[in-house]
Amino acid sequence: METIKLTIDNKSVEVVKGTTILSAAHKLGISIPTLCHLKMHDLNIHNKPGSCRICIVEIEGRRNLAPACVTECAEGMIVQTSSVRVINARRTVLELILSDHPADCLTCAKSGNCELQNLAVRLGIRELHYNGEKSNYQLEVSASIVRDMNKCIMCRRCETMCNEFQTVGALYAIERGFPAVVSTAFNQTLKESPCTFCGQCVAVCPVGALTEVDFTPKVIRALADKKKTVVVQVAPAVRVALGEEFGMEPGTIVTGKLTTALKNLGFDYVFDTDWSADLTIMEEGTELIGRITKYLNGDKDVKLPLLTSCCPAWVNFFEYNFPELKEIPSTAKSPQQMFGAIAKSYFADKINVKREDMIVVSVMPCLAKKYECARDEFKVNDNPDVDYSITTRELAHLIKLVNIDFNSLEETPFDSPLGESTGAAVIFGTTGGVIEAACRTAYELITKKKLERIDFTELRGIKGIRSATIDFDGLKLNIGIAHGLSNARTLLEQIKNGVCEFHAIEVMACPGGCINGGGQPLHHGNTDIVEARWDAIYEADRNMPIRKSHENPSIQKIYKEFLGAPCGHKSHELLHTHYFDKKLVVEVDLD
C-alpha cells in the first residue's frame, strides 16, 4: 500500500494514500472539530458533504483554507489545524451558522447533548456578530418524530440515513441558497411521505432539528392518577444502553437498577418485553415450522421465506414499498404489541382491573414503536393495547426528573408473571438475535432432540446481509439476516424475482439492530458504543439461567391457563395481525 508522509501541527505522520487530513490528525491525537461529518465505517454509514466548513485547516502553499474531512493528504503537506487564521475562520464559520439558528438552548430538547452547542462551548463563542435573516419553518409533530427545521444546519446526515442507508427516500434537500432545507416531497407531512419512522434521522441529527415526540408528561400524569393501574414493559436493548445516560461505560448491563428505578417512579407493575419476546418466538417459531412442514409435504403455495415482523419500521417499509409481498411476513405481532394485548386481557382479568383503567407504557430503543402503538388495528374500542411508548432517552429524563440517583440503586428483579424471560429474548435487541432465538426453539420442536450448542455464532455479526445454513438434524434451513432497510430491500428484490433461497429472513431497520435504535442514547458517530452494547446483549444472554424461549415457565403457564396452543384460536385473536397496502397509487382521472 502506498504511503504518504506529511506534517500536522509540527508533528510528522505517515498514512495510507487516500487518508483524509481529519483521519491523519486523529492518528496524531489531534481532534479537529467537525459538525456535518459522520463516519461509522463498520456500519457502512458515511456522510461527508464537506459543507459545514468547521473542520477547515491551513495548508502551506494553498491560498484557501481546506476542509479536513474531505481533503486527502499529499506527500510533504504541512498542515496547521489551530493557527490564528484557522481559529478566527472557524469561529466566523460557526457564528454564521449560529446567525440562522434559534438561540433557545435553555428550552431545546437537545440541550446538553447538542453537537452545535458543544462546538460553541469549545470555540468559546461569547458574542454573535452577525444578525442576518432567520429561517421560519412550521414545526411538524408526527406520531414519532418532531421536525423543527429552524434548527437545521444542513449537515444532511438525516438525508444520508434516509436515502443511502435506508433507501426510504422520505427526506431530501430542497431549494437553493438561503431557503435550502431538508424536507419531504412537496413539503408533505411525514405521515403522507414514505417515512417508516425508523428514527435513524433523529439518531444522527447533531442539533435539535429532529427529535422524538416526548410522552413523558403523559406518563407522569398517568402515574399520578390513583384510578389507573400503570404497567410498564422494557425492551431488551434498553438495559444495555440506559447506563450511558448516567455516565456509565457503554455496554454496562443495568437490568436490576432499571427495574428498581421503574418501581421508584411508581409503576404498579414492572414487566419485561423479553417475556413477550419469548411469546413471539412461540408464535413465530410455530408459524415457521408450519410453513416448512407444508412446504416439505409438497404444498407449492406456501409462502416462504418467512420474514420476521418485530420491527415496526420494517413493517412500514414493506407495506409502502413491497405491498405485493405482504402475505410473506410472519403474522405475529411485535413483542411490544403482544405484551399490550396480553396485559390488557389475561393480566387485567387476573388482577381484576378494567381495560380502560389500565395504562400500558413501553420503554423502547425505538421511535417507530410510538407509531406502532398508535396503529388502529392495535386498539380495542379506541383503547390502545399500549398507551405510551417512550424511548430510552425519555426514561433517563424521567429518572432524573424524580431525583433518583440511578448509579446507587439496589438491583431488583422484574415482577411476575409477565417479567420472567430467557436469554433467547434478550438477544432480540441485536441484529441476528430474533432468528437465533427462533432457531433455538425450532430446533428442539422440529427434531424433538435437545439442542447442545445454544450459540448460533454463524448468525451473528455486523455485516449488512448475512446468511447461514442451519442443520436441523438432517433438515437444512437457509437463514438470511438483514439490518438496514437498504439491505432488506436487496433481499425483497430477490424474493420478488424468485431468486431467493432462504426459508426464513430476519430484518431489523436500524444499523446493528435495536441496540442502535432511534430512541437510544446518542452515539454521536462513535461505533465503539454500538459494539459495546452488542457485546453486552450476548453477555446478558449468557447470564440467563434459561436460554430457550419454550423453556420459559411463565410462557408455558400462559399457554396452559389461557392461550391454548401456539397459533391457536386465542393466539390468532390476540397475538397476530395483518398488513396493509400503502403504495402510492396513480389513478386515471376520467373527468
Add this chain to the structure above:
Amino acid sequence: MSSIKIKVKKEIIEKIEEICKSFDNQSGELINVLHKTQEYLGYLPAEAQEIIARALNISAARVYGVVSFYSFFSMKPKGKCPVSVCMGTACYVRGADKIVDEFKKVLNIAVGETDNDGVFSLASLRCVGACGLAPVVLVGDKVHGRLAADDVKHIVKEYREQFAKLAEA
C-alpha cells in the same frame, strides 16, 4: 389506513411515462426528463413528479429536490404570455429593476407568479444576449428592447388586447 391515491388524466400519465422511457428510465437523466415534461405540460405539478419518480425508481423527495433547486422548473402553470425581464449586468445598470417593479405593480403579481386569469406570468432571467437593446424584456419569444418603466403598461395592454381578440375568435 389505505394507500395514498392521486388522480391524473390517462394521456398525461402515458405521455410522461413515454418521456421517461425515451431516456431508458435512467435516474441520471432526471433533469432531461423534467425538461421534456415541463415542455409538454408547461409546468411540473406534484402529480407529474410522482409519476416520474415511480418510472425512474427514485423517491419523489429527490425529484422535488431537483425541481425546487433550479429556477427554470416551475410547479405553477405559466401564463399564456410569459414575461421575462432580463436582469443581466447591462440591463440592470440601465434600470431593469425598475422595469420589474413596474410589471409587479401593473400585473399585481410577484416574480415567479401567474396572474389570476392565467394570461401573464412574471420571471426574471440573466442575459439574453441582446445587451445592445438593454434593458430587454421577453414576452413569449418576442424581444422588447430599450424599454423605460412607462412602456410597461403599454406592453401589457397590447398583449391583453391581442389575447382578448384571440379568445373571441
